[in-house]
Amino acid sequence: MKVLVTGANGQLGYDVVKELKLRNIEYYGATRNDFDLCDFTGTEKFIIAYHPDVVIHCAAYTAVDKAEDEKELCKAVNVDATENIAKICKKIDAKMMYISTDYVFDGEKDSYYEIDDEPNPINVYGQTKLEGERAVQEILDKYFIVRISWVFGDHGNNFVKTMLRLGKEKKELSVVDDQIGSPTYTADLAKLLVDMIQTDKYGIYHATNEGECSWAEFAEEIFKAAGMEVKVNRITSSEYPTKAKRPKNSMMSKENLIRNGFKTLQSWHKSIIEFVEHK
Numbered sequence: 001m002k003v004l005v006t007g008a009n010g011q012l013g014y015d016v017v018k019e020l021k022l023r024n025i026e027y028y029g030a031t032r033n034d035f036d037l038c039d040f041t042g043t044e045k046f047i048i049a050y051h052p053d054v055v056i057h058c059a060a061y062t063a064v065d066k067a068e069d070e071k072e073l074c075k076a077v078n079v080d081a082t083e084n085i086a087k088i089c090k091k092i093d094a095k096m097m098y099i100s101t102d103y104v105f106d107g108e109k110d111s112y113y114e115i116d117d118e119p120n121p122i123n124v125y126g127q128t129k130l131e132g133e134r135a136v137q138e139i140l141d142k143y144f145i146v147r148i149s150w151v152f153g154d155h156g157n158n159f160v161k162t163m164l165r166l167g168k169e170k171k172e173l174s175v176v177d178d179q180i181g182s183p184t185y186t187a188d189l190a191k192l193l194v195d196m197i198q199t200d201k202y203g204i205y206h207a208t209n210e211g212e213c214s215w216a217e218f219a220e221e222i223f224k225a226a227g228m229e230v231k232v233n234r235i236t237s238s239e240y241p242t243k244a245k246r247p248k249n250s251m252m253s254k255e256n257l258i259r260n261g262f263k264t265l266q267s268w269h270k271s272i273i274e275f276v277e278h279k
């Protein structure tokens, strides 16, 4: 099996490549130096020349707030380039794995989102990721769409690293307490993704670490795991306004993973301890 990973320099792509290497699976980790996703012809030439059996599409426009001002670029990367990759996969009969997000939902539901709940994005990034999902579904039969949330990994910037940095500088921090979701540790997720591509159990999946929390609870646990004494003041989203709106509830049901015999990820509490130990 030959696997092409896009966004190999990103948080998730980096760990997916690491996992493929560990399992002795032939792979290529593509970065912007290999092809810009917005260069459709260059992307096609590169992928067809490598001729993978699977494309794990981790690259995306991920700047959620900036996307509100850069709609065109965000759409070009998350929708048009995804559609291009899906068409290339169709041409070479490759499986495609598309990484999506909890931000396809509006967060108004008061229980877990199921895979067939109607998406209703409330920001530009979420809207483009949803349109990317739909392009994949229209073009391909052999696809995995994996919705993840609150991503953190060793490579790249994320909330955990920001908290650890700020925690060294301040004794007290204010963190939003009215958005509930599940963190996803890229090292854990990469194992599941590599398991999944070796099957033909296509469809939509939700995959995050087990358990939920608010950002404030997440921050408290990060400081606890790192042995840092930092007071977390719980604030509301309206006290911390951002350019893009975020869903209040991001909890996603992992039912489809379980139904298809995949192992769910460990609890986010355990992951955060492992992450801090790695540092």
Ligand SMILES: NC(=O)c1ccc[n+]([C@@H]2O[C@H](COP(=O)([O-])OP(=O)(O)OC[C@H]3O[C@@H](n4cnc5c(N)ncnc54)[C@H](OP(=O)(O)O)[C@@H]3O)[C@@H](O)[C@H]2O)c1
Binding pocket: 007, 008, 009, 010, 011, 012, 013, 031, 032, 035, 036, 037, 038, 057, 058, 059, 060, 061, 062, 077, 099, 100, 101, 102, 129, 148, 149, 150, 151, 152, 156
């Ligand atoms: N981060 C989260 O909290 C989160 C939550 C839910 C879902 N997701 C999804 O999970 C996936 C992985 O996210 P991540 O956090 O690993 O993202 P990331 O760290 O921001 O990495 C994204 C990668 O995409 C590459 N990229 C962007 N535009 C490109 C272009 N035009 N041509 C070529 N490469 C381009 C970037 O390359 P450069 O480094 O050169 O810019 C970067 O390496 C994405 O699909 C994202 O939508 C993320």
